[in-house]
Every structure is written in structure tokens, then in C-alpha cells.
């Protein structure tokens with residue numbers, strides 16, 4: 151099978167490399183010449199564990215290639231996946247479909263023979279049918295079927311998620327197209343991966359519903375964390391006690407600074423807008439969006455409070471700026487709220503992130519970028535742990551404290567135990583774990 155993957159970003163590159171590993175011949179297309187040139191030189195433009203090796207393997211096998219020439223990639227393809235971005239539209243929160251529409255228009259002109267056009271991007275309900283109409287209008291002779299195959303991979307564990315997914319969702323109304331997609335995902339049948347075959351609209355909505363539910367779960371535990379602080383309870387134990395219930399599940403019950411990333415913020419917003427326009431508002435999701443935005447905006451206040459109410463003239467060491475570990479993705483990262491707010495309050499910020507500093511530097515001006523956590527802590531009055539990278543989980547607290555000008559540690563990911571921090575002489579603040587010692591934060 152020949153695949154053209156239109157859009158070689160986080161989803162397109164991972165999906166393309168994984169389909170090549172499954173045995174298909176994949177041409178990854180991107181309109182960004184620099185990105186394609188980089189990939190042709192063997193450089194993977196994003197940080198994703200295992201991706202460099204997978205891409206190298208795909209290229210060596212002859213089943214993975216990169217081009218800016220969409221037309222020739224599409225002409226040879228049995229299936230064309232649209233994996234371009236669908237960011238929030240400025241102003242109203244709807245998904246911005248300009249990249250999908252532009253790609254679909256180009257694909258339409260390049261189609262030869264029977265082809266399945268598949269939306270892998272997260273797109274609002276109705277987009278698949280709209281894209282099909284657009285293709286038909288552009289190229290009335292095109293012989294194609296439309297399918298929706300939303301992607302559920304998570305950055306940081308994207309390859310495992312793609313290769314061993316909990317399920318694959320395929321929205322499609324043609325048996326011929328279903329056969330093509332079944333063939334592409336055939337290796338997953340051996341793993342007995344559930345394949346949900348459904349309509350275009352249902353597949354599109356399933357993706358939004360899944361993301362909105364996960365965002366709701368995070369927001370729920372964040373509010374319970376705030377309540378824990380008022381009541382003297384420990385949110386880590388509450389989450390464990392809840393999560394061990396099979397009906398609830400342990401995942402996405404980690405209290406923190408509020409969800410960020412390239413998907414949850416824009417997808418919750420887009421779902422809320424779609425539902426509103428459909429006259430069937432999802433008020434729970436609207437509330438989640440509002441609570442999360444407020445939470446992210448308030449997080450710097452916790453750090454400032456932990457520093458005694460002011461960071462004017464103080465130095466704060468920030469550990470981790472990506473929106474989660476194992477990615478360099480900065481989209482909607484809580485650090486983008488927190489760091490400027492600290493600077494605005496008069497703090498000098500020294501920061502270190504194992505992978506995202508290159509992406510973060512232009513977004514966070516005025517930050518002193520450091521070589522590791524201890525370097526960031528040099529002369530700092532407080533450390534703020536924003537992203538729970540593994541290398542921040544076992545810090546030598548003596549060494550860290552020894553380098554600092556003060557001993558405040560704000561742990562927005564609940565990585566450390568209060569006892570260990572107290573033993574190392576730190577004034578420690580975390581999220582939702584009992585009454586706050588030595589002041590309110």
C-alpha cells in the first residue's frame with residue numbers, strides 16, 4: 151500500500167514512520183521546505199523518544215521518504231492522510247480549517263485512480279463531508295472515498311501509542327475504503343486492537359469527546375486539589391483512592407498547574423463552540439475551559455506567595471518549560487503563563503529544560519537558559535518545578551540547596567515528598583497536599 155501523509159508534524163511524522171514500519175510505503179509531504187530538507191539530511195525536527203531511530207529505519211528500508219511535492223506523492227497513493235494543523239481560530243475558538251482546506255484543494259487536483267482521503271487531523275464534525283464536497287467541486291472526475299481516522303497518540307509516548315493503541319477509530323461509509331484502512335492497520339489485528347468502525351461524523355466527534363473527557367478529569371482533580379488544601383487532605387492519596395476504582399481509572403488524575411499542550415486547550419474550546427452552534431451546549435466542557443484558563447493564570451501567584459509574597463529582585467529557577475515531559479512542544483504550556491508573570495512581578499528567571507529550550511527561547515524572552523537543574527538553581531531564591539521530566543525526579547537536594555540563595559521549592563507536579571524536602575531544609579509547596587506550611591500559597 152502507498153500512503154501520502156500530508157503534514158509532517160508531530161502526528162504526520164510519527165504516523166508516517168509507523169505506517170512504514172507496518173510495511174506500507176509512505177511519502178511524508180510538508181509545505182515547509184526547511185523541515186523536509188532537515189528530514190532528508192536525516193535530522194528529526196521534533197523531540198520524540200524513539201522517533202529518530204524509527205525514521206532512520208524507515209528511510210533505510212526504502213519505505214519512508216520526504217518531499218514538498220504533494221502532487222506526485224498523492225498521484226501514487228492508495229490512501230492520502232491529512233495530518234495538518236487545526237489550531238484555534240483567532241477570536242472565536244473554532245478549529246481553524248484553513249490548512250485542511252488548502253491541503254484538500256491540492257490533493258483534489260493531484261488525484262489519479264481510486265484513492266481514500268483520510269482526515270487524521272482533529273477536525274470538527276462535518277469536516278470530512280465538507281472536504282469530500284470540496285474535492286468533488288475541485289475535481290469532478292476524482293474517484294475517491296472519504297474517511298475519518300482521528301489520532302489518539304500522546305506526545306512523549308507517540309510511537310508506542312501508535313503501534314499499540316487502545317483502539318483505532320475509523321469513520322467511513324464505503325466498504326472499499328474500509329478495506330484499504332483495514333489493510334493499512336492489519337498489523338494491529340494481530341494484537342487484537344479494537345477497531346471502531348463508524349460514520350464520519352461519529353469518528354470526528356469521538357476524538358473531541360475523548361479529549362474533552364480527559365481534560366475534564368484533569369480539571370476535576372485540580373479542583374479537588376484546591377479543596378484538599380483548604381481541608382488538610384492529600385490529593386495524591388485521594389487520586390490513588392479514586393483511581394484504583396476500575397470505573398474511574400488512575401490516569402489523568404494528577405493535580406498540577408492546569409492542562410496545556412497542542413490538543414486539549416484547542417479541542418475543548420472547539421467542542422464547546424461546535425456544541426453551542428449546534429444548539430446543544432456542553433456546559434461541563436465550557437466550565438472546564440474557563441477553570442483551566444483561570445488556573446494557569448493563577449499559578450505564578452503560588453510561586454510568589456511561596457517566596458513570601460514578592461519576587462521583586464529575586465531569582466526563580468524554573469525546571470521544565472515544555473507542556474509535559476518527553477516533548478519539546480511548547481504549545482499552550484503553563485510555563486508560557488507562569489514565566490512572564492514572574493518576570494512581570496520583578497523576578498529574574500533562570501530556566502532549564504532537557505529538550506524544549508530551543509523552542510522556548512523565542513517565546514520566553516529575558517530568561518537565562520541553563521545547562522542543568524543545578525546550574526539553574528545557582529543564586530536562586532526559589533526553584534519552581536513546572537514539568538516532571540525524569541531527570542528532575544531524583545535531584546540531589548543538598549547540592550541544589552547549596553547552590554541557591556534561598557531554600558524555597560515549589561513543586562507544581564507533586565514529584566517530591568514534603569518530609570524529604572523539609573529534611574533538606576526547603577520550604578516546600580506542592581499542589582493539594584494538606585495545609586500549606588509556613589504561609590498560604
Ligand code: NAD
Pocket residue numbers: 156157158159160161162179180181182185220233234235236249252253270271272273301302303304305412413
Ligand atoms: P504540527 O503543527 O506539528 O504539524 C502540521 C504540519 O502540517 C506542519 O509541519 C505544517 O508545515 C504542515 N502543513 C500545513 N499545511 C500544509 C499543506 N497544505 N501541505 C503540506 N503540509 C502542510 O501539528 P500536529 O501536532 O502534528 O497536529 C496535526 C493534527 O493532529 C491536528 O489536527 C492535531 O489536533 C491532531 N493531533 C495532534 C496530536 C499531538 O499530540 N500533537 C495528537 C492527536 C491529534
